[in-house]
Amino acid sequence: xxEKYLWVKKAAGIGCSELxxxxxxxxxxxxNTWKNGNVCIVCVPNERLARRLIDERLKGMxxxxxxxxxxxxxxxxxxxxxxxxxxxxxxxxxxxxxNVKYMFLDEADFWIGTNIQNYAIxxxxxxxxxxxxxxxxxxxxxxxxxxxxxxxxxQNSIYTKLFLPYTLGLGTIYDPI
Numbered sequence: 001x002x003e004k005y006l007w008v009k010k011a012a013g014i015g016c017s018e019l020x021x022x023x024x025x026x027x028x029x030x031x032n033t034w035k036n037g038n039v040c041i042v043c044v045p046n047e048r049l050a051r052r053l054i055d056e057r058l059k060g061m062x063x064x065x066x067x068x069x070x071x072x073x074x075x076x077x078x079x080x081x082x083x084x085x086x087x088x089x090x091x092x093x094x095x096x097x098x099n100v101k102y103m104f105l106d107e108a109d110f111w112i113g114t115n116i117q118n119y120a121i122x123x124x125x126x127x128x129x130x131x132x133x134x135x136x137x138x139x140x141x142x143x144x145x146x147x148x149x150x151x152x153x154x155q156n157s158i159y160t161k162l163f164l165p166y167t168l169g170l171g172t173i174y175d176p177i
Contacts (some may be wrong), residue, residue: 005128006158007136007151011166016138021057027102037101042086042095042120050085053106058083080141089116089124091155094123100131102152109142117147125158135159 009034010016024041040173043050063109076083086094088111104125111117127133137159139148151157 003160004134004135005159006134006162007148007157008136008162008164009141009152010138010164012113014166016024016163016164017053018057019104020106020136020138021053022061022104023079024083024104025058025061028081028083032079032123034101037081037099038097039044039081039083040086040097040103040124041083041100042088042091042094042103042105042108042124044088044111047087047090050087053085054083088112088120091120091123097127098131100127102134103127103136103138105135107139108137109148110123111147114147121147128158 022144024028024039028039039052040050041053043053051074054074058076058078074084084093105124106118108117108120111120121137122136124133137148137151143146143149151162153157
């Protein structure tokens, strides 16, 4: 919570995306700080799969307490904060937003093509001066020369770097060879 720009290199299945979804819901509901704001979640280069983050993860948190949402809507509104997913290959809709509170770029090292990765980072980082956004980039490592490797090696990066190896997650129940 204290870091504005966070880069997370994580093990698969560690629960990072779930934790971020819960943090987003909590931030929307804990007070009115994010009211009338926007949250952007950028993930896989497929709109249908991107929407599953809202439909299954965020909305799913509330079903067990009897709260339901319109499943046809692409945007989830919690306490006046608009949460929307964007497919990595179609993020132009993020360019004209106001009052962006938070951006989560999920599995960014696996977005197809360097151009898509670079464009998404440019679009996200331009909100730093525009609306004092918090940015979280999280991914399982992909290519050795990919986006995450470049940020990891950049000594002047704006991102606080957090490493979450398998030993911190479900992998701890298995003895590595």
